[in-house]
Structure formats: structure tokens, C-alpha cells
Amino acid sequence: MLARLARFSFRRKYLMIFAIWVPLVVVLSAVSGAVGTDYHTEFSQPDSESKKVGDAFKAIGNGDDGFPAQIVFTAAQGNQDPEVQAAMTALFEQVDAIRLDSKNNVLTADEVAALPADEQAALTDPVKVVSPYSEDGAQQTRPADAPTNTTGQDVSFAQLTVTRVDQATTQHIADAIQELGQDVRVPGLEVEYGGQVFQKFEFPASEILGILAAVVILMIAFGSVIAMGLPIGTATVGLGVATAVVGLASRGLSIPEFGPQMAAMIGLGVGIDYALFIVSRYREHLLMGEDPETATVAALDTSGRAVIFAGITVMISLLGLFIMGLPFVQGLAVAGATAVLVMMLASITLLPALLGVVGTRINTTTRGAAAVVGIWVLCGLAGVIVDKLGIFMLVGSLVVVLTMLYQYNVTVRFFGWVIRRRTASTGWPGSAWLRTPLPERTEKAREHRFWFRWSRFIQHRPWPAFVAGAGVLVALAIPLFGIRLGFSDEGNQPKDTTVRQAYDLIADSFGPGTNGPLYLVSTDPSATAESVAAVDADLAQLQGTSIAIATPGREVGPGTWSWVVYPTTAPQDAATSDLVHHLRDTVLPASGIDVWVGGWTAGGIDFSSYIAGRLPLLIGAVLILSFLLLMMVFRSVLVPVKAVVMNLLSVGAAYGFIVAVFQWGWGASLIGVDHPGPVEAWAPMMLFAIVFGLSMDYEVFLLSRMKEEFDRTGDNATAVADGLASTARVITAAAIIMVCVFSAFALGDDRSLKLFGLGMAIAVFVDATVVRMVLVPATMELLGARNWWIPKWLDRILPHINVEASHDEHHPGEA
Incomplete structure (x- = not known):
């Protein structure tokens, strides 16, 4: 099916681009803008x-x-x-x-x-x-x-x-x-x-910085402007569609204000990665002498399969968040899954069409084209720094146009609107140099590549490598055991915002707890003036310690009594959570009537408790799903076990990092976080679901090559080294791009996005380096041929999922 889809997209390239994807972006964006969005955050949950x-x-x-x-x-x-x-x-x-x-x-x-x-x-x-x-x-x-x-x-x-x-x-x-x-x-x-x-929720320029970083990394990885532009262009178009769809979805789902930003974060990362894998395989087949159409079909029928499998895995992991039973979390899951789905579809439909447009020119880059890219990157970076992106990009566009006109010796006469190309003899000075192609890279034999030698180095010392790699992950994960879930308050907003200044004025004059009042309500039919007075007296005993102000109970409606309690500590402080639990468990029950503790602060505490109780269900579901999928793909028992354990260590390292920075305050000021606070209650579950899905991406891409070589040679050691040498450069480039995209969100003002973005960046970095480049080759070497063992009875009953097609029989080197 993928082969037919690739041929259709390649042969009907302009139909696919200009009749499907471009109108899709325009129409959906227009509809979303006309209908409007309704992003809102609802932390309340049933029975709280x-x-x-x-x-x-x-x-x-x-x-x-x-x-x-x-x-x-x-x-x-x-x-x-x-x-x-x-x-x-x-x-x-x-x-x-x-x-x-x-x-x-x-x-x-x-x-x-x-x-x-x-x-x-x-x-x-x-x-x-x-x-x-x-x-x-x-x-x-x-x-x-x-x-x-x-x-x-x-x-x-x-x-x-x-x-x-x-x-x-x-x-x-x-x-x-x-x-x-x-x-x-x-x-x-x-x-x-x-x-x-x-609070003003503005879309930060963090995504722009991520894209600029991706441009630089892809230029280094590919050495070609066109090869670099294809993943960027595909992801950008997909991002436009995904953002519009998420905006429309917010009309019917509880998607929080940062939902589109989170979707963009995930979408850009996976979109660029998926296109990168396919473009790399396309160039690989071109180097084997295949024509562009055959190379496109081969790329889609091999790497395209892995992209689909990885995309479906990420979406399943995200949609598994429906287990949590919360509209707010389900909204985030839908936003992220929508971005992944759109990027996956763009990679297997739009990208083949773009490959059909560029053909064999994908490996050719002139000095002028490289200069144009440099100009765009510098203008974009300057625009983000001075917060004048539109102006700088306009100036950059003008310089780019002038450079292209100069490169191709074009003379423009404004009077009479005459445009003609100058002849070679009258060409602009230096224009021929700008048109000169950059030298194409020559590929080394696989055994002479750095990553082959690195794999051999690890394989010759598997036990020290395993102990060192596992030790690093365990050390990073240690702060996890002190994690406290909750929500940060307005005291973490930028100091120049009115919200932060209002928070500071109240905190410095009334006490920080006044920013998060607790509302107590009783609808108990047995409530009397005496029992209400008893509640007043119990609350008064806490004033001056954990309570700053407690208003007397008053009847706000028929049979409904209400109190307002202002804690002495900030809404995000652990002491405020302790006060809420103390009121519910000890103080209020002594009055003899049912009194509930609510309000925005108490709602956040209830939400955090609910998440902590449901998180094990999510982890269990994702672990089981990951194990079963990997076992079906690789026909192995030990490979899925290793993957699950190492993915847990990767996530644990990311959790430990965010606890150390955002909860303990280690280096928090370097990223604009003024006060330590709890880890956002929703972040661990979202991070866990996404990281497991993304880890499967690298797992499938790396292990499928190793399995391919093992099936061909029967030599586990050679299969591990060849597999790593064939895939490490692409995985490394993809991981660096993701790290840049995710890390760029730390430059925004929203603490939640800082936490989530850096957590994702650390998880991807650890997974692509310590796990894929150290622990995987070390454990594969230690287990030898046992890596691919599976009981015959289990092999017979498991469905077969093939992420590689017949094109793999060529066993090409990685581009």
C-alpha cells in the first residue's frame, strides 16, 4: 500500500501539494480563525x-x-x-x-x-x-x-x-x-x-528558535539546502494544519491554554524527525543508482513503515491518557495525538510529492543557496532576540531576493517592467562563484565510520559500559523520589507582568496565602448556628499559624453556609497542601457537620492527588503495550524487556532533572524561574506517555537494522556494529533537533512549558545517547544470539508486524 501511495504522490506531485495540502492549510486556518478557539483549563475531577x-x-x-x-x-x-x-x-x-x-x-x-x-x-x-x-x-x-x-x-x-x-x-x-x-x-x-x-497566553517565539536550530543541524547532517528544506517544509505545513485542527477541537474539548503550544512542541519534533528518516533513505537509494521515483517508493516502503509504526505508537501512548478520566488531560492527549497524526500523514503523502519536485537535485547545493540559508537563520535569530521577527524576516527576504538576482545575473528595469537575464560575458562579479555547487560528500565504508568504531569499542568492554551507563541514569533519577505534584502560582510569572506585580503586592502586605483563598462550604441539613460557631472557633484557633484570615461562617443561600480561609503560605507551598488535608481530616470533622474545602487552590491539590493515584494505571498500560508491540515487531522476548527497562530509566532521569531544577531550584534562575515550586501535576503523565512513544521511534529504527544484519549474517556482534553504524548519524541528528525544539520552549514565559519542554529535551537526549549509543550495544553484546530468542509457540500466535520491506535486501549504507 505504501508503495502505491508513494507512486501516486510522486506522479501527482502538484495535485498533492497545491490541490490538497496547501488548500488544507488555508481552509482550516480560515475556519479556525472565523469560528474562534476556546482554550480553557479545568482541573476539577469527579467526586472531589x-x-x-x-x-x-x-x-x-x-x-x-x-x-x-x-x-x-x-x-x-x-x-x-x-x-x-x-x-x-x-x-x-x-x-x-x-x-x-x-x-x-x-x-x-x-x-x-x-x-x-x-x-x-x-x-x-x-x-x-x-x-x-x-x-x-x-x-x-x-x-x-x-x-x-x-x-x-x-x-x-x-x-x-x-x-x-x-x-x-x-x-x-x-x-x-x-x-x-x-x-x-x-x-x-x-x-x-x-x-x-x-494572564496573557501568547504563542512564544520558541518554535522559531527550534526551527532555526533544525535548519543548522540538517545543513550539517545533509550538506544540502534542498535536503534540509524538505523536513522543515513538511513539518511547517503539518504544523499549520495541526494548529488549526487543535483550535477547532478546543470548541468541544477541554484543551488548556498551552495545549496548542504543547502540540506544536511535539509536532515539530516528530514531524522533522519522520521526514528526516525518509529523506535519508531516499538519498541512500539515489546513491545506489536508482531513479527518483524508485528511490521514493523504496524510502516510503522502508523508512515510511517505521514512521507509521512510530507515529501510531506515539498516538496510542498519548490516547492512553484517556485512562486518567479527566477532560483536561484528554484535551492535551487529543492535541498532541492530532499533531503526531498530521505530521505522520504529511511525511507519507506531502513529502513524496516534494521529492518528486526536487528529484536528483536533492544532493546539489550552490554557494549562493548556502548563503541564503545563512542569511535567513541570522535574520530569524536577530528577530527573536530583539522581538522584531516580522521586520527582520522582511529584511532577510529582501536580501535573499537580491542575492538570488545577483547569483543568476538578473537585471530588473522598473520603468517598463523589463526583466532579463544577463549573459555570461556581462555577468555580475562573483555571480559565477555563487552558482558553483558545493562539493558533494563522499561516504566512507561502513567499517571506517566513527559509529562503527564506537560500537566495537563498547562491545569490547560491555560490562564497564553497562555499569557506567546505568549508573548515570540511576544518579539522574535519584531526585525523583522527592517529587511533589501540584501547580505553580502567579508568583512564577515574569516580574514585569501585572499579574506578578499584583501577586507580589498581596504577598508582601497580606501574606502569600491571600493569593490562594480556600472556600469552605456546608450544605449539611443538620447545620445549626451552634455548629457553624464551632467551625468559626476551630478556624480561629489556627489563625496566626497556618491560617492568616478566616471569615465567620455566613448563610449564602438556603441551607448553604460558607467560609473564606486565607492560608499563611503561598498556593504552591507544601504547607498549604498540608493545611487543606488537616482541615479535611481533623479540624472540620470535629464540628459535627459536613464541611467541604474547595476553591482554585484546593482544586489543584485535589487534581494532583487524583493524578498520583491514577498514574500507576497509565504507566502499567503503556509498559504492557510497549512490550507487546516490540515483541511482535522483533520476534524476541529479551529485546522488549530491555527496551522497557531502559525507557523507564530514561523517563526516571528526566523526572529527576525536573525535580532538581523546578522543585529544588537547582539552576532555576538560569531559565527564568524565580521560585522553586511543585512539579506541574499533569507533566509526569504527559511526559511518560510521549517519551515512551518517541523512544519506540529510535528503538525501531536502530534495532530493525540490527535485526536485518543478524538475519543476513547470523553474527550478533557484526549485526550490532553494522546496525549502529548505519543509523547512528540519523538518530543523532534527529535527537539533536528534538532537543533543540523542546529546549527552545524554556525561553518562553510559561513555567509549565519550561518544565515540560526541558523534561522532554533531557529524556530525548538521554535516550539517544546513554541508552541507544551505550546501553543498547553493551546489552546486545552481553546477551549475544539470545537477543532474538522467542518460544516457538509464542512466535506462532503473535501477529507479524513488518517495519521493513523488501528493499532492505540491498543493505545500503546510511546517507
Whole structure:
């Protein structure tokens, strides 16, 4: 089937490119832009106390089930200054007057007043405001001389609760609030906005840096501009399609704000890798003397099979996250799996068409073309550094066009629009040098290549290599045993953002726990004034220790009582988690009534506990699946066992790294993380699922060559050395690209993406170096022919999965 698909794509190349993939990108992007996206994060899970609290607030309709936010302000003349109080009170009234119409359009007080009375009655109130100047907000001000206030000024905040609506509407509400705040002009008054509602989720330029790194690496690996451009172009087109599809999917699934970024991270990595494998095999068959169409068919029928198998494995691993039973996690899984699927399809349809366009020119590169690539890379890098990417890429494009015109001796006459090519005799100085092809690389015999000699070096010392490699992985994994799952708070946002400044003002005046209040609710029918008073007394005993402020219980609805508790520690601190568990397990049960602890902070704690309990199920499912797939592919028992164990060590090393950096703070400031905090609760499960899938990619590509040589020669030692020599350069280039793509996300502002990107980068790096280049040849040598042993009865009942086709009988060297 792949052979027929390759021939169709090759022969109908322009149809495949301009009638299928280009329109697909344009149409899906236009539809996604017109329909809009709805990225939102939902950490609540069934049967948790935080969910019960949210449901109780929703049932009485008091608005407390929404997103918490704050308007924080401080004035040099004091917050009780009449001018300050009048200005801020007017702002709070305007914010409280914001309304939504039936289409979720945001209307200000003036716009509402212009509507007829019947239309005003149909509007909904999306924002609840508790002013620090009101009776309910009396504790929302800290004077400059308060013991907890280290700012030297009065600090006050209005507590907002924003209704849970789609992300776009939430952002419009936040923008409307900040626009109203811009009209507050009182000398000495500073106004900041806190809470997730006011966070700006912008797509960082990290992907651009990853692509630039991939360009450089592929140029070094291939020595050809066209060979470099094919994987980049294929992955870029696939990324456009995947991003649009994920955006559309967000309308029906709970995909978090960083979902498209994570999908781009995964998609770019696997997309470039898959195309790299196929392009390498294509060039390999061209060097054997085959014509472009035959070489394309051979590449798809060999490496294309491995790409499909690897892609399906990654998708199965990701979709296995549905085991977790959480819409938020399922949304991330769908986003990542969508990116992998699109990249896989692009590699086996779009890429063969592009190979048909370039033909034998894939190995030819002129000095001018190499210069053009250098210009693009430098302009892109400069644009990212100074945050003027569009301008620098425009300048780069102009320089590229001028270089190409100069290279091919083109004269352009603007008057009369005459364009003609200059003759060789009147060519521009140096143009002939620019058109000169770079010398093509000559391939060494396999036994003279570095990786062949490296494999022999390891094989002659298998035990020391095995002990050293395993020791490195175990040492890296040690911090894993101290992992703490949770969620970072706004204290980890960049210092120049209003969200971070609001967080710091509250933390420095009220205490950090005020940024993450806990909401206590009781709907117990047996609740009485006495039992409510007992809860008040129990909470009061903790004030000054683990609780900074605890409001008295009040009846917020028929039979519904509510308290607000502000911890003394930050939302992300372990002590806050301890307080939540202490309240639930010890303090509140003593009152004699059922009281639930909820709110955004408690919801994150519940989510983390839920993930910790379900993670073993995910790990078990992925391990079993990986073992069975490898056993079917390689007809072996020991090879899958080794793969599972070594993949576990790779993931453990990545976990240990993120714990050391993000939880313990080792070197965190180097990547822009100011405060140590918990490991994002969703990251270990996502990292585990993805890394196992990606590890299978390298596993199949490396071991299939080893198995091929073993079947041909029957000599395990030779098979290991030849297999590594044939694949190591491609695996190394692919791994470096992935590491660059993933590491580039550490340059963004979002801590979650930093953690996940660096975790992925470390996992891929360790897997491609310590595991593939040290532990695999060492263990293969130690086990010898036993590597390929399988009981006959098991061999008969297992289905056959062939990742290599008949073209492998040529046994070519790696390009």
C-alpha cells in the first residue's frame, strides 16, 4: 500500500501539494480563525471536595463558582484618601456593571444604559466584585504600618469572581476591566490586576528558535539546502494544519491554554524527525543508482513503515491518557495525538510529492543557496532576540531576493517592467562563484565510520559500559523520589507582568496565602448556628499559624453556609497542601457537620492527588503495550524487556532533572524561574506517555537494522556494529533537533512549558545517547544470539508486524 501511495504522490506531485495540502492549510486556518478557539483549563475531577464546593455555589447562583481574580491598588497618600477612594469605588462600580449579552459580547455600563429595558433584563452578570471599602471586604486592606505589610504603603484589593465562560470571552472581560482601569488617573495611585483571568497566553517565539536550530543541524547532517528544506517544509505545513485542527477541537474539548503550544512542541519534533528518516533513505537509494521515483517508493516502503509504526505508537501512548478520566488531560492527549497524526500523514503523502519536485537535485547545493540559508537563520535569530521577527524576516527576504538576482545575473528595469537575464560575458562579479555547487560528500565504508568504531569499542568492554551507563541514569533519577505534584502560582510569572506585580503586592502586605483563598462550604441539613460557631472557633484557633484570615461562617443561600480561609503560605507551598488535608481530616470533622474545602487552590491539590493515584494505571498500560508491540515487531522476548527497562530509566532521569531544577531550584534562575515550586501535576503523565512513544521511534529504527544484519549474517556482534553504524548519524541528528525544539520552549514565559519542554529535551537526549549509543550495544553484546530468542509457540500466535520491506535486501549504507 505504501508503495502505491508513494507512486501516486510522486506522479501527482502538484495535485498533492497545491490541490490538497496547501488548500488544507488555508481552509482550516480560515475556519479556525472565523469560528474562534476556546482554550480553557479545568482541573476539577469527579467526586472531589473542590467540585462539590463549586457545584454548591453554582446551585445557589451567587457567582462564587467562577475564576478568582483581584484588582490590587496602593497609593502613596494612603488608600483611604478621599480622591483615591472615590476613584477606586467608581472603578469597582463600573466593573460590577459589566454585562454579557446572549452572544457573549462584553458590554460596559454606558453600553448597557443605551439598550432598551427588555434587552437589559436579558443580560447576564459575569463579574462579582467585593470592594475593600465594603463591609464584606473590610479585611481586604492592609495599612502601611500593619505587621505583615513590608511594602511601606497601604495595599488593598477588590476580590473578583469571573463567571466560567469560554476563554475568548474571559479574555474580553479581562480586557474590559483593564480598559476601565486606565481611566483611573490619580497621582501616586498604582493599580495592578491579579489572577489567572488576567494572564496573557501568547504563542512564544520558541518554535522559531527550534526551527532555526533544525535548519543548522540538517545543513550539517545533509550538506544540502534542498535536503534540509524538505523536513522543515513538511513539518511547517503539518504544523499549520495541526494548529488549526487543535483550535477547532478546543470548541468541544477541554484543551488548556498551552495545549496548542504543547502540540506544536511535539509536532515539530516528530514531524522533522519522520521526514528526516525518509529523506535519508531516499538519498541512500539515489546513491545506489536508482531513479527518483524508485528511490521514493523504496524510502516510503522502508523508512515510511517505521514512521507509521512510530507515529501510531506515539498516538496510542498519548490516547492512553484517556485512562486518567479527566477532560483536561484528554484535551492535551487529543492535541498532541492530532499533531503526531498530521505530521505522520504529511511525511507519507506531502513529502513524496516534494521529492518528486526536487528529484536528483536533492544532493546539489550552490554557494549562493548556502548563503541564503545563512542569511535567513541570522535574520530569524536577530528577530527573536530583539522581538522584531516580522521586520527582520522582511529584511532577510529582501536580501535573499537580491542575492538570488545577483547569483543568476538578473537585471530588473522598473520603468517598463523589463526583466532579463544577463549573459555570461556581462555577468555580475562573483555571480559565477555563487552558482558553483558545493562539493558533494563522499561516504566512507561502513567499517571506517566513527559509529562503527564506537560500537566495537563498547562491545569490547560491555560490562564497564553497562555499569557506567546505568549508573548515570540511576544518579539522574535519584531526585525523583522527592517529587511533589501540584501547580505553580502567579508568583512564577515574569516580574514585569501585572499579574506578578499584583501577586507580589498581596504577598508582601497580606501574606502569600491571600493569593490562594480556600472556600469552605456546608450544605449539611443538620447545620445549626451552634455548629457553624464551632467551625468559626476551630478556624480561629489556627489563625496566626497556618491560617492568616478566616471569615465567620455566613448563610449564602438556603441551607448553604460558607467560609473564606486565607492560608499563611503561598498556593504552591507544601504547607498549604498540608493545611487543606488537616482541615479535611481533623479540624472540620470535629464540628459535627459536613464541611467541604474547595476553591482554585484546593482544586489543584485535589487534581494532583487524583493524578498520583491514577498514574500507576497509565504507566502499567503503556509498559504492557510497549512490550507487546516490540515483541511482535522483533520476534524476541529479551529485546522488549530491555527496551522497557531502559525507557523507564530514561523517563526516571528526566523526572529527576525536573525535580532538581523546578522543585529544588537547582539552576532555576538560569531559565527564568524565580521560585522553586511543585512539579506541574499533569507533566509526569504527559511526559511518560510521549517519551515512551518517541523512544519506540529510535528503538525501531536502530534495532530493525540490527535485526536485518543478524538475519543476513547470523553474527550478533557484526549485526550490532553494522546496525549502529548505519543509523547512528540519523538518530543523532534527529535527537539533536528534538532537543533543540523542546529546549527552545524554556525561553518562553510559561513555567509549565519550561518544565515540560526541558523534561522532554533531557529524556530525548538521554535516550539517544546513554541508552541507544551505550546501553543498547553493551546489552546486545552481553546477551549475544539470545537477543532474538522467542518460544516457538509464542512466535506462532503473535501477529507479524513488518517495519521493513523488501528493499532492505540491498543493505545500503546510511546517507
